Amino acid sequence: MKYLIIYAHPNPKSFNHAIRERVEALLKRQKKQYSVRDLYVTKWNPVLGGADFEIFQQKKAPEDIAREQQCIKEADVLIFIHPIWWFGMPAVLKGYIDRVFSYGFAYEVGASGVKGLLSDKKVVILNTTGGTEDSYLKNGFKDAVSKVFKNGIYEFCSMKVVLHKFFFAVPSITGEAREKMLAEIDTLAI
Ligand SMILES: Cc1cc2nc3c(=O)[nH]c(=O)nc-3n(C[C@H](O)[C@H](O)[C@H](O)COP(=O)(O)O)c2cc1C
Numbered sequence: 135m136k137y138l139i140i141y142a143h144p145n146p147k148s149f150n151h152a153i154r155e156r157v158e159a160l161l162k163r164q165k166k167q168y169s170v171r172d173l174y175v176t177k178w179n180p181v182l183g184g185a186d187f188e189i190f191q192q193k194k195a196p197e198d199i200a201r202e203q204q205c206i207k208e209a210d211v212l213i214f215i216h217p218i219w220w221f222g223m224p225a226v227l228k229g230y231i232d233r234v235f236s237y238g239f240a241y242e243v244g245a246s247g248v249k250g251l252l253s254d255k256k257v258v259i260l261n262t263t264g265g266t267e268d269s270y271l272k273n274g275f276k277d278a279v280s281k282v283f284k285n286g287i288y289e290f291c292s293m294k295v296v297l298h299k300f301f302f303a304v305p306s307i308t309g310e311a312r313e314k315m316l317a318e319i320d321t322l323a324i
Pocket residue numbers: 143148149150151217218219220221222262263264265266304305
């Protein structure tokens with residue numbers, strides 16, 4: 135099994151970065167083969183533009199998109215690590231999805247409707263929030279965010295979401311509580 139971590143956080147001192155380090159340590163311990171796409175380090179261009187569409191129309195992909203699609207093709211499990219911003223994903227990741235999960239690569243439309251093309255991939259989503267679990271449950275945000283990510287994006291492309299885990303209220307909890315959260319990563323079945 136080959137793993138691809140798709141990581142979106144600009145701050146190397148963030149909790150998300152600590153999650154990523156912990157996931158990498160777990161994969162290393164398990165002797166799993168993995169690679170990382172750090173969207174801020176690679177300075178990913180998130181804007182799906184007119185030039186992209188022109189190249190797509192020729193049934194080709196721009197070079198930066200083709201490179202990411204190759205990484206995804208080679209992976210069995212995609213691990214997305216990012217914070218929740220405005221009840222969605224950071225713009226750089228949204229733009230990664232916009233450009234990389236393109237028509238003909240991630241999905242197509244045939245006589246029987248939309249067909250996902252990435253059915254051999256599993257997905258793990260690890261998210262941090264500012265809001266508490268209580269507020270996410272009370273306001274329906276947990277279901278809303280899960281539905282968009284799981285059904286709206288990954289399952290739309292026929293990928294199987296095997297885990298969507300939230301680490302809640304990260305900025306307002308104690309260091310000890312954060313340590314406990316990180317320790318949970320060691321027990322994840324990924
Ligand atoms: C631009 C921006 C938007 C945010 N929007 C939300 C939000 O919609 N819901 C939420 O629970 N937290 C929100 N937050 C808080 C972050 O999710 C939280 O600070 C982060 O998950 C903590 O992890 P970190 O220390 O790795 O950044 C937002 C933070 C920023 C910077």
